Amino acid sequence: MELLAKLQTQLDDLEARSLIRKRRTVETPCGPRLRVDGRDMLCFSSNDYLSLAGHPRVAEALREGVSLYGAGSGASHLISGHSRAHAELEERLADFVGPYLESPRALYFCTGYMANLGVLNGLAAGDKNTEIFSESLNHASLIDGARLSRTALKVYPHADVAALAVLLADSTATNKIVVTDSVFSMDGDLAPLPELLALCERHGAWLVVDDAHGFGTLGESGRGALEHFDLRSPHLVYMGTLGKAAGVGGAFVAAHKVVIETLIQKSRPYIFTTGAPPALAHALLASVDIIAGDEGRERRAHLQALVGQMERGLQLERWRLLPSRTAIQPVVIGENAETMRAATALYAQGLWVGGIRPPTVPVGTARLRVALAAGHTAAEVGQLIAALNALERTNHES
Numbered sequence: 551m552e553l554l555a556k557l558q559t560q561l562d563d564l565e566a567r568s569l570i571r572k573r574r575t576v577e578t579p580c581g582p583r584l585r586v587d588g589r590d591m592l593c594f595s596s597n598d599y600l601s602l603a604g605h606p607r608v609a610e611a612l613r614e615g616v617s618l619y620g621a622g623s624g625a626s627h628l629i630s631g632h633s634r635a636h637a638e639l640e641e642r643l644a645d646f647v648g649p650y651l652e653s654p655r656a657l658y659f660c661t662g663y664m665a666n667l668g669v670l671n672g673l674a675a676g677d678k679n680t681e682i683f684s685e686s687l688n689h690a691s692l693i694d695g696a697r698l699s700r701t702a703l704k705v706y707p708h709a710d711v712a713a714l715a716v717l718l719a720d721s722t723a724t725n726k727i728v729v730t731d732s733v734f735s736m737d738g739d740l741a742p743l744p745e746l747l748a749l750c751e752r753h754g755a756w757l758v759v760d761d762a763h764g765f766g767t768l769g770e771s772g773r774g775a776l777e778h779f780d781l782r783s784p785h786l787v788y789m790g791t792l793g794k795a796a797g798v799g800g801a802f803v804a805a806h807k808v809v810i811e812t813l814i815q816k817s818r819p820y821i822f823t824t825g826a827p828p829a830l831a832h833a834l835l836a837s838v839d840i841i842a843g844d845e846g847r848e849r850r851a852h853l854q855a856l857v858g859q860m861e862r863g864l865q866l867e868r869w870r871l872l873p874s875r876t877a878i879q880p881v882v883i884g885e886n887a888e889t890m891r892a893a894t895a896l897y898a899q900g901l902w903v904g905g906i907r908p909p910t911v912p913v914g915t916a917r918l919r920v921a922l923a924a925g926h927t928a929a930e931v932g933q934l935i936a937a938l939n940a941l942e943r944t945n946h947e948s
């Protein structure tokens with residue numbers, strides 16, 4: 551068939567340019583130590599930063615959720631799919647990040663991807679004269695959310711508050727939405743949120759913060775980027791994902807109750823989808839308890855110690871560890887081929903680290919994206935450091 555032949559040609563082309571991506575099959579619970587395609591591996595490529603995905607208490611809560619609520623929700627939230635577990639989780643999350651918002655309320659989404667589509671779609675729906683201002687390194691879901699909203703989109707350079715100020719001053723839109731990741735997923739650095747918020751307040755703009763990599767890991771009690779910077783404002787619309795540090799799945803938006811009611815009424819990615827299984831929400835209650843409690847605090851402290859260990863231990867000459875204080879510790883190598891050789895060599899030693907190439911990162915900045923987790927031991931991180939130090943020396947000409 552001609553249609554299939556056309557697709558096959560495109561796939562062959564990707565293969566020829568070494569851009570075909572392959573999935574590996576994990577046979578054990580998510581955690582620092584995995585069995586992958588029959589091999590024991592140390593995993594440095596997951597976003598399960600607090601190692602809660604395989605936590606016995608969270609798994610037990612999921613089982614309990616199944617016995618309380620069964621498997622599925624059966625319908626969208628506005629029809630009959632909104633369960634007590636969803637309602638309890640939303641209240642818990644609104645309480646948790648509420649100190650940083652005004653009249654807070656939270657809304658649970660099936661995924662972070664959908665939450666980002668949903669928040670932009672919902673906020674833009676209120677006003678045809680909307681303009682979205684998006685940071686250049688934002689996650690793909692925010693770009694797609696702007697597209698779904700069919701509004702004007704301006705992109706400002708990474709962390710460039712002055713450039714954003716010019717764009718906002720030039721805008722005649724009556725509904726301005728600034729949107730940024732809090733922790734950049736391929737660099738591990740933080741957005742200048744205090745400066746961005748001050749600017750948004752001055753221009754009457756919303757500040758949508760995607761805290762996918764901050765929720766659970768940043769802040770004294772794991773409340774995320776808003777706690778880290780101690781920000782509070784009615785202009786803030788907060789998005790946290792629950793499949794990364796929280797270890798389960800889904801996401802939430804927290805904001806002023808009028809914003810949340812608007813999303814419930816108008817956000818298409820919220821309205822036109824079946825509610826996530828209630829058992830997930832029930833499991834997330836356990837996971838938020840862990841994040842907020844002593845165990846969460848200890849896990850964050852251990853994670854910070856591992857971050858310091860990377861910084862002290864890596865002795866690189868040509869490669870470069872980016873100055874990140876978060877669990878995302880990228881080692882920039884530069885060339886695609888050398889990066890992939892390094893990732894393959896690490897894998898052969900039982901160390902699973904993601905190699906990231908353009909277009910995910912700018913040309914010439916291909917990197918190993920090391921993701922640390924609270925479940926890693928200092929000895930395991932030491933093993934990775936030794937492997938990276940040795941590899942930089944031998945990988946050059948091979």
Ligand SMILES: *Cc1c(COP(=O)(O)O)cnc(C)c1O
Pocket residue numbers: 661662663664666689691731735760762763791792793799800801
């Ligand atoms: C992972 C991620 C998302 C999407 O969240 P999912 O729950 O995985 O769909 C959104 N934004 C950022 C910055 C992310 O890293």
